[in-house]
Each structure stands twice: as C-alpha cells, then as structure tokens.
Amino acid sequence: xPGKIVIVVQARMTSSRLPGKVMLPILxxxxxxxxxxxxxxxxxxxxFVVAIPKEEKGGVIESECARINIPCYCGDLNNLLDxxxxxxxxxxxxxxxxxxxxxxxxxPRIIDQVLDFYFEHEGEYDYVSNLHPATFPDGNDVxxxxxxxxxKTWKEATRKLELEHTTPYIWENxxxxxxxxxxxxxxxxxxxxxxxTIDYSADYEFIKTVFEELYPGKPDFSCDDIANLLExxxxxxxxxxxxxxxxxxxxxxxxLKTISADQTxxxxx
Numbered sequence: 001x002p003g004k005i006v007i008v009v010q011a012r013m014t015s016s017r018l019p020g021k022v023m024l025p026i027l028x029x030x031x032x033x034x035x036x037x038x039x040x041x042x043x044x045x046x047x048f049v050v051a052i053p054k055e056e057k058g059g060v061i062e063s064e065c066a067r068i069n070i071p072c073y074c075g076d077l078n079n080l081l082d083x084x085x086x087x088x089x090x091x092x093x094x095x096x097x098x099x100x101x102x103x104x105x106x107x108p109r110i111i112d113q114v115l116d117f118y119f120e121h122e123g124e125y126d127y128v129s130n131l132h133p134a135t136f137p138d139g140n141d142v143x144x145x146x147x148x149x150x151x152k153t154w155k156e157a158t159r160k161l162e163l164e165h166t167t168p169y170i171w172e173n174x175x176x177x178x179x180x181x182x183x184x185x186x187x188x189x190x191x192x193x194x195x196x197t198i199d200y201s202a203d204y205e206f207i208k209t210v211f212e213e214l215y216p217g218k219p220d221f222s223c224d225d226i227a228n229l230l231e232x233x234x235x236x237x238x239x240x241x242x243x244x245x246x247x248x249x250x251x252x253x254x255x256l257k258t259i260s261a262d263q264t265x266x267x268x269x
Contacts, residue, residue: 003094139196
C-alpha cells in the first residue's frame with residue numbers, strides 16, 4: 001500500500017537573480033499560490049509543506065502559507081538537504097518529493113506519472129525522478145526519495161553542492177542507491193529548448209503570459225497545452241528563449257561526474 005507522501009516546496013525571498021519571485025502576482029494571486037494550486041491537483045493524497053529559511057520566519061512567505069492553509073517549516077538557509085529531511089521526519093513521511101518553488105507551471109499529471117512509476121515498482125527504487133536524464137520542459141522537476149534514502153543522504157553527504165541542492169549525492173552515487181527515471185511519453189526532449197521555470201524577469205513575463213492565455217479557460221492546463229500554445233504563439237516562446245537550457249549545473253560541471261556540458265548552457269554576456 002502507498003505510504004505517506006510529503007511534498008516539500010523550498011522557497012525564499014532572497015533569490016539573487018529575481019528577489020521575491022515567489023510572491024510576484026499571477027492573475028491576482030501570488031506565484032506561490034498558483035503553484036500550490038497546481039500541486040494540489042494531483043490525484044495522489046499528499047501532505048504539502050513549504051520549507052523556508054529560518055531567517056525568514058514571520059515574513060511574507062510564512063504569512064502567505066497561513067493565508068492559503070499550507071504548513072510552513074523554517075530551517076537552514078543553505079542546507080536544503082537538512083530542510084527536506086527535517087520536514088520528512090516531522091511529518092512522518094514514507095516518501096518525500098522535492099519540488100522547487102520556481103516551477104509554477106508544473107503539470108500535476110507529470111507529478112502523478114512519476115508517482116505512478118514509483119508505486120508500480122514499489123520496493124525497487126530508492127530514488128525516482130524525471131531529471132536524470134531530463135526530457136520534460138525545464139520547470140517540471142519531480143524527485144522522489146524514500147525516507148531511508150533521504151536519511152542515508154542526510155547522514156553521508158558533505159559537499160556544499162550536495163547540501164545546497166538536496167539530491168546530487170544520490171544520483172552521483174548510483175552504487176549506493178537504486179535509481180529510476182521517467183521519460184516524457186511524447187518521445188521528445190524539451191529539457192534544453194523549453195523553459196517553464198522562473199529565475200529571471202523574462203521568465204516571470206513568460207509564466208504570467210501563459211497563465212493569462214490558458215488559465216481562464218482551463219485552470220488545470222497541462223504541459224501539452226503549454227507546448228501547443230507556444231507552437232501557435234512563437235512570440236510567447238521567445239519571451240524567455242534566451243535562457244532555455246540555463247540551469248544550476250553550469251556552475252558545477254567540474255564537480256558533477258554524472259552531468260555533462262550538453263545538459264546546461266552558459267549565458268553569453
């Protein structure tokens with residue numbers, strides 16, 4: 001039987017490139033609200049928790065979480081692995097999902113697809129994601145860890161990038177963990193060509209436009225709906241196209257043995 005699912009959304013107001021991005025307005029609500037609205041459309045019952053730095057306790061994110069009735073946990077600023085582990089322990093998770101707050105366009109169907117794969121193979125994997133290798137458009141990040149997996153990672157991981165990004169210790173040590181991956185069923189790979197995540201002001205304009213185009217007619221619009229919109233409206237695709245393929249890997253290629261240079265892009269400036 002499926003155990004307790006805890007979905008952890010890491011968030012903060014101090015993003016270096018786009019401060020306060022989780023509170024930017026989308027159709028009269030915060031970006032965080034719109035993302036949590038989409039997460040709660042999944043078919044699997046789950047506990048949702050927003051995990052913020054303890055330095056932001058009593059701040060706007062915690063207030064927003066209270067307003068929308070989502071629990072908020074305050075933890076270590078830079079050790080995101082500890083934040084996820086402490087939430088998982090606090091809420092008695094059997095499996096914990098890491099979904100970053102910069103994915104407001106995430107398709108709930110994709111979350112369900114990754115969860116379905118895990119449960120169809122229950123007992124076979126310690127970690128399942130749709131990121132290694134990635135094929136879905138960037139911004140549909142789903143990572144599942146068993147409680148035993150995240151606890152082992154919490155005890156053994158020591159490098160700064162492993163603590164900051166939560167899961168690299170797992171997929172960098174395949175001899176220690178049973179790792180599964182879910183590919184996009186279309187057979188396409190949009191991971192480097194389509195950007196549905198938010199890190200720059202152009203990303204916000206893109207996400208805001210997509211919501212304005214699709215949400216009024218279909219609040220639970222899908223990844224395919226977005227892809228179809230962009231085919232019809234290449235002007236929307238171009239809003240943040242220059243950042244497609246840009247991700248955090250670019251700063252750690254010399255430290256990551258399972259990530260190659262073709263899985264990220266350096267911004268030309």
